[in-house]
Every structure is written in C-alpha cells, then in structure tokens.
Amino acid sequence: MTIAVDPGQAPRRRVLLGWGAAGACALLTLRPLSAQTTSAPTTPEAAALRAAVLAWTGGVTPRQGRLEIDIAPLVENGNSVPVALSMPSPMTAEDHVTAIALFNERNPQREVAVFHFTPRSGLAQVATRIRLATSQTLTAVARTSEGAFWSRDVEVIVTLAACIES
Amino acid sequence: MARTLIHVPERARAGEVVELRVTIAHPMETGYRSDNEGRPVPRDILRRFSCRCDGELVFSAELFPAVAAYPYFAFHVRATRSASLSFTWEGDQGFAQTETRALVVA
Numbered sequence: 723m724t725i726a727v728d729p730g731q732a733p734r735r736r737v738l739l740g741w742g743a744a745g746a747c748a749l750l751t752l753r754p755l756s757a758q759t760t761s762a763p764t765t766p767e768a769a770a771l772r773a774a775v776l777a778w779t780g781g782v783t784p785r786q787g788r789l790e791i792d793i794a795p796l797v798e799n800g801n802s803v804p805v806a807l808s809m810p811s812p813m814t815a816e817d818h819v820t821a822i823a824l825f826n827e828r829n830p831q832r833e834v835a836v837f838h839f840t841p842r843s844g845l846a847q848v849a850t851r852i853r854l855a856t857s858q859t860l861t862a863v864a865r866t867s868e869g870a871f872w873s874r875d876v877e878v879i880v881t882l883a884a885c886i887e888s
Numbered sequence: 889m890a891r892t893l894i895h896v897p898e899r900a901r902a903g904e905v906v907e908l909r910v911t912i913a914h915p916m917e918t919g920y921r922s923d924n925e926g927r928p929v930p931r932d933i934l935r936r937f938s939c940r941c942d943g944e945l946v947f948s949a950e951l952f953p954a955v956a957a958y959p960y961f962a963f964h965v966r967a968t969r970s971a972s973l974s975f976t977w978e979g980d981q982g983f984a985q986t987e988t989r990a991l992v993v994a
Contacts, residue, residue, distance in 0.1 A: 801956060801957075802956040802957070803956070806962075813966075826954060829953075829954050830918070830920050830953070831952055831953060831954060833952040833954070834952055834954040834955065835949055835950060835951050835952060835954070835955055836949065836950040837947070837948075837949045837963075838945075838947065838948045838949070838950075839947060840944075840945050840946060840947070841966075842941060842944055842945070842946045842965060842966055843946055843947050843963065843964055843965065843966070844905030844906075844964045844965060844966035845905055845963075845964040847963065847964060848947070848949075848961060848962065848963045849960075849961070849962040849963075850949075850955065850956075850959070850960055850961050850962075851955070851956040851958075851959075851960050852954050852955055852956055853918075853953070853954045853955070853956050854954075
C-alpha cells in the first residue's frame with residue numbers, strides 16, 4: 723500500500739519550519755536586557771535583586787565595570803554551574819578588593835555567596851559552582867578597600883533548572 | 889567528618905601567588921525541597937568557609953543555599969615563606985571541620 727503525498731504539503735512544512743526558526747531567533751534577540759543596576763528595575767524580581775545589592779552596599783549604587791563574571795551564557799544543568807569572579811587589583815594593604823558578592827534574580831533567595839579577600843589573597847579572583855533555578859540575571863558586586871563598589875550583570879539561559887527534582 | 893579534596897601546589901617561590909582548590913563532600917541541602925511524602929527537607933548547608941595561612945586570614949566565603957552541593961572554591965594565596973594553611977568549613981546542625989596542609993616555599 724502506498725500513501726498518497728499531497729504535493730503541496732512538503733513546501734508548506736518548509737515554510738512553517740522557516741517561520742518557526744525565525745520566531746526562535748526573534749525571541750532570542752528580543753530577550754530584554756533587564757536588571758541593569760543603573761536603570762530603574764522593570765520587574766518585581768529585578769527590583770528585589772536591586773534591593774539586595776543596595777542592602778549589601780549600604781545604599782550605594784555600584785558603578786558598572788572592572789569586575790568580571792565568567793559563566794557560560796547557555797547553562798545545560800542548573801544544579802551545578804561553574805562561575806568565576808575576578809577584578810584587577812594590586813591587592814596591597816592600601817589598595818585591594820575586600821569582598822565580591824554574587825546575587826541572582828530568580829532563585830528562592832537573592833544571595834548566592836559573599837567572598838572576602840585580604841592582601842594575603844594576592845588576587846581578587848574566585849571560582850565556584852552555583853545553583854540556578856531558571857534563566858535569569860546574575861549580578862556581582864565588588865567592594866574595594868577605598869569603599870568603592872563596582873558591579874557586573876550577566877544574563878544566563880538555563881535549559882535544565884535546579885530545584886525541580888523532588 | 890566529611891571527605892575533603894584540597895589542592896595546594898607542591899612548592900611555591902617566595903612572593904608567588906598560587907592557586908588553592910578545595911571541595912568538601914556536603915549535600916548543601918537547600919531547605920526548599922520536599923521528600924517523596926511531601927514533607928519539607930530541613931535546610932542543611934555550610935554557611936562559612938575560611939582559609940588561614942599561619943593564622944592570618946587569606947580568604948573567606950559566606951554561603952547561601954544557591955551554592956551547589958559539594959562546594960568547590962578556587963582562590964589564591966600570596967606565598968611569602970613556608971607556612972601552615974588551614975581550611976575551615978562551618979554550617980548548619982553544628983557542622984565544623986578544619987583541615988591543614990603545608991605550604992612549602994623554596
């Protein structure tokens with residue numbers, strides 16, 4: 723027995739596939755660059771993230787830059803996500819990074835970890851592994867011995883979230 | 889006692905900044921999960937990690953449930969002379985563990 727193939731079907735599928743692909747691309751490119759700590763937050767989650775950052779800095783809005791977050795932009799498993807934080811600094815007694823805090827937007831708690839450095843650390847750099855409940859923004863904030871705050875935001879997409887298994 | 893894995897370079901030159909890597913076998917139970925009967929699983933996390941070099945604080949971390957199980961940290965120490973490095977983890981349910989390693993400066 724043979725199955726009659728509608729000659730018009732295959733091209734129509736291609737067209738739909740094409741539209742689907744275009745739509746996916748549009749979704750990816752249109753992801754909002756929310757939670758920039760310098761601009762007003764647009765969602766409750768972003769506002770909570772900003773509040774957590776300000777609580778840690780004592781109300782000082784950190785300047786963007788200097789601090790680096792090294793994390794994969796596309797995370798396959800949110801249960802253990804490698805992340806590295808670093809900031810260039812001479813790490814002398816007069817001029818060093820005293821702490822780097824990491825915050826998230828959509829886990830149950832805003833704080834992830836706070837790392838404290840001393841001149842003895844030699845480098846203001848730390849690598850660890852964290853949990854991510856879903857695709858979200860991460861914000862890292864560094865505090866220097868002069869009392870200045872620097873921050874960096876990064877957007878990560880998580881395909882398998884943490885905290886979903888029983 | 890939880891199993892730990894601590895990597896310290898075999899030797900360092902005076903003034904060199906060397907990397908230290910540590911992990912500890914700890915579940916970092918978040919307190920946000922429930923068991924098969926739907927009962928909440930109580931939180932059991934490490935709250936603090938610190939590294940000292942001959943008693944002088946090198947690096948410390950405050951930890952929250954978002955730190956993954958088997959917490960791993962890679963950080964640095966400026967080696968000046970041979971010293972004893974101590975690594976301490978403290979957490980819920982009275983958890984406290986300290987390991988020491990020698991830092992050889994030659």
